Amino acid sequence: MADTLLSASNIEVAYGAARNIKVLHGVDLTIAKGETLGIVGESGSGKTTLGRALLRLVDVTNGTVTFDGMDITRLGETAMRPLRRRMQMIFQDPMSSLNPRHSIRQILTGPLLLHGLATDRRDAERQASKVIERVGLPLTTLNRNPHELSGGQRQRVGIARAVVMRPDFVLADEVVSGLDVSTQAQVLSLIGELGREMGLAVAFISHDLSVIRAICDRVMVLQGGKIAEEGPCGSVFEAPRSDYTRALLDAIPLPDPMPGWLER
Numbered sequence: 001m002a003d004t005l006l007s008a009s010n011i012e013v014a015y016g017a018a019r020n021i022k023v024l025h026g027v028d029l030t031i032a033k034g035e036t037l038g039i040v041g042e043s044g045s046g047k048t049t050l051g052r053a054l055l056r057l058v059d060v061t062n063g064t065v066t067f068d069g070m071d072i073t074r075l076g077e078t079a080m081r082p083l084r085r086r087m088q089m090i091f092q093d094p095m096s097s098l099n100p101r102h103s104i105r106q107i108l109t110g111p112l113l114l115h116g117l118a119t120d121r122r123d124a125e126r127q128a129s130k131v132i133e134r135v136g137l138p139l140t141t142l143n144r145n146p147h148e149l150s151g152g153q154r155q156r157v158g159i160a161r162a163v164v165m166r167p168d169f170v171l172a173d174e175v176v177s178g179l180d181v182s183t184q185a186q187v188l189s190l191i192g193e194l195g196r197e198m199g200l201a202v203a204f205i206s207h208d209l210s211v212i213r214a215i216c217d218r219v220m221v222l223q224g225g226k227i228a229e230e231g232p233c234g235s236v237f238e239a240p241r242s243d244y245t246r247a248l249l250d251a252i253p254l255p256d257p258m259p260g261w262l263e264r
């Protein structure tokens with residue numbers, strides 16, 4: 001497909017020194033430029049492992065990972081470095097990924113300067129201010145440290161830190177699971193808006209189907225390290241083909257009527 005950004009072909013991942021704990025058993029996946037793909041499945045089904053394999057944070061034992069036409073399956077860290085800026089990650093708990101001793105200003109400007117995306121400190125500061133406002137936070141946030149922010153504010157900083165690097169791909173792993181429902185909705189719409197605005201490809205991992213439904217174009221259902229089902233969100237949710245997907249759907253009590261942010 002001409003507009004494929006990221007693809008995995010028949011990938012397998014195994015953990016343990018002897019690579020005897022097999023977790024992914026031949027997974028195929030493609031994400032087009034600008035597309036949001038939901039990856040869903042019960043705990044332990046391999047969602048995070050799949051995300052990490054796409055970013056080359058774990059090695060695959062078999063299969064191929066391709067990014068923007070390049071086979072990156074066996075690239076070393078030096079060769080991966082220029083691609084790292086283009087593949088960003090938003091974490092479940094931003095606290096664990098934001099340096100507690102750094103101000104939000106340092107957290108945002110540091111990588112810009114390091115990767116040569118800002119001409120000088122003033123330019124980095126200007127870009128940081130712009131992105132912090134874009135994610136809905138006041139400029140004074142730049143003077144704060146992560147522990148001085150609420151969970152929702154920290155997640156907005158996590159999003160700002162990812163998008164300020166002008167990536168092509170963002171992996172969002174369980175990014176709203178620690179937040180209350182109304183903050184979840186705000187953070188999801190923000191990711192959706194930014195994705196559309198910037199033409200980002202997003203892989204959105206969640207065990208929560210209602211979250212996937214709110215934000216994704218397409219969904220892939222993982223079961224025991226294999227794909228149980230895959231397709232456009234509408235068809236998978238309206239007419240699931242696998243019993244496993246049906247069981248996942250049955251497990252979420254959807255409110256009636258559906259809140260506006262869940263309607264697509």
Ligand SMILES: Nc1ncnc2c1ncn2[C@@H]1O[C@H](COP(=O)(O)OP(=O)(O)OP(=O)(O)O)[C@@H](O)[C@H]1O
Pocket residue numbers: 015016021023041042043044045046047048049050207
């Ligand atoms: N570093 C590791 N070493 C050994 N086994 C691991 C390692 N990381 C994950 N696993 C195992 O791989 C399987 C898949 O884990 P993974 O975190 O990818 O699943 P998940 O679907 O993201 O789960 P969750 O929703 O609970 O985060 C699990 O059985 C897990 O115990």
